[in-house]
Amino acid sequence: EAQVTQNPRYLITVTGKKLTVTCSQNMNHEYMSWYRQDPGLGLRQIYYSMNVEVTDKGDVPEGYKVSRKEKRNFPLILESPSPNQTSLYFCASSLTQGGTEAFFGQGTRLTVV
Amino acid sequence: GNSVTQMEGPVTLSEEAFLTINCTYTATGYPSLFWYVQYPGEGLQLLLKATKADDKGSNKGFEATYRKETTSFHLEKGSVQVSDSAVYFCALIYNNAGNMLTFGGGTRLMVKP
Secondary structure, three states: OOOEEEEOOEEEEOOOOOEEEEEEEOOOOOEEEEEEEEOOOEEEEEEEEEEOOEEEEOOOOOOOEEOOOOOOEOOEEEOOOOHHHOEEEEEEEEOOOOOOOOEEOOOEEEEEO | OOEEEEOOOOEEEEOOOOEEEOEEEEOOOOOEEEEEEEOOOOOEEEEEEEOOOOOEEEEOOEEEEOEOOOOEOOEEEOOOOHHHOEEEEEEEEOHHHOOOEEEOOOEEEEEEO
16 A cells, blocks of 8 residues: 555653654655644645755754655654644655645654643 | 645534535745544545646545635535544645645534434
8 A cells, every 4th residue: 555654643852852753655756855733824834855865854843853864764763852843743755746636644643742 | 835634623514414614815927625424433434536737536325526716625525424523624635745645623523413
């Protein structure tokens, strides 16, 4: 089954404690990205990757890092989380061609206290 | 830059009512347009798409037509069901933006029996 898998689904952490949210896809997609979803703001892109070892900033990259060492994995790293990073996070993947469908993970609800 | 504006919710309808969710966009050139649906506790799923002017996307009784002259992509359904209750997101991809989806703020639809 084609899918994007994120872990964990829920996470509560404290300010400043480094965390990683994992994302894996089994569709051999080149393009992967991270979004955060906040009420009234829709989804905003944090980082994206066009292929292995190629990453770039989206609209709201501050406070986040990513890596793309393998095609299937695209972890999101928060080196020093802050309360304003409390949000619902989604990983997505797609083929590189424009206009193709993006597949989304089930989301990670992060709370930073 | 690119942007998507959709009507704010929540939209509350009775079963079998007609649904319209408005979506307009601002983009340079000719983006591809999408509607995604998010059911409670789940990630986003592609509902329908249109890749060029006058194209009509359709799926599960939902339709939307790519109107270049009014830069719109309104979502419609002739008879909604309780199971259609979800959050609906209008989105665009402008190919020169690296496959980045630009989302509207989302519209929550609640259908009552």
